[in-house]
Amino acid sequence: MTQKTQLTLAQIMLPHQANLGGNVHGGEIFKLMDMTAGAVCQQYANTTIVTARVDDMRFTNPVYVGDHVRCTARIICVGSTSMDVLITVDAENLKTGEEWRKVASAFSTHVSIGGDGKPKKVAPLVIETEEQRNLFALAQKRRADYKSREQIDY
Ligand SMILES: CC(C)(COP(=O)(O)OP(=O)(O)OC[C@H]1O[C@@H](n2cnc3c(N)ncnc32)[C@H](O)[C@@H]1OP(=O)(O)O)[C@@H](O)C(=O)NCCC(=O)NCCS
Numbered sequence: 001m002t003q004k005t006q007l008t009l010a011q012i013m014l015p016h017q018a019n020l021g022g023n024v025h026g027g028e029i030f031k032l033m034d035m036t037a038g039a040v041c042q043q044y045a046n047t048t049i050v051t052a053r054v055d056d057m058r059f060t061n062p063v064y065v066g067d068h069v070r071c072t073a074r075i076i077c078v079g080s081t082s083m084d085v086l087i088t089v090d091a092e093n094l095k096t097g098e099e100w101r102k103v104a105s106a107f108s109t110h111v112s113i114g115g116d117g118k119p120k121k122v123a124p125l126v127i128e129t130e131e132q133r134n135l136f137a138l139a140q141k142r143r144a145d146y147k148s149r150e151q152i153d154y
Helices: 026-045 130-149
Strands: 006-012 048-059 068-078 082-092 101-113
Touching: 006 026, 026 048, 026 068, 026 082, 026 101, 048 130, 068 130, 082 130
Parallel strands: none
Antiparallel strands: 006 068, 048 101, 068 082, 082 101
């Protein structure tokens, strides 16, 4: 059976999500990102999922009230009980018909939780394409990097 490793959620941005200038709050975009990443991991692992880490959060273009925002989360690496996800967000203005513009991206790590409340094993990720191999290698590098910083207690 083909593994489900990608999921997209979309929303129209509303006034209560923005400041008085009509710019959507970063937290609203982040919430959509966390929800999308959690959903793809839930679909993959078929368990309860918690977020353990979010890295390299970037907001690259503003988002405005009325924009159609689309968030895609893709599992790029799987450990024993955790999954690393690449999250990307783009937006379009429905009135002008402009091209989709990239507005945000991040990496996150989510842990599968079993019925006993403890981390539960997930199936290994099947890597088939060159792109998947490259993203897996990138995630492995990121894992080694953050594990080397784990000793620092902020
Ligand atoms: C995430 C959590 C379950 C990890 O628990 P833990 O007792 O540290 O579990 P473990 O040490 O066995 O680690 C489990 C996995 O999580 C990974 N992990 C734990 N903390 C991590 C972190 N800060 N960053 C990245 N990965 C992490 C481990 O590397 C391990 O991965 P692996 O099994 O694939 O090798 C626990 O810290 C927790 O519940 N945190 C709060 C989560 C939460 O409430 N999130 C916000 C709302 S969803």
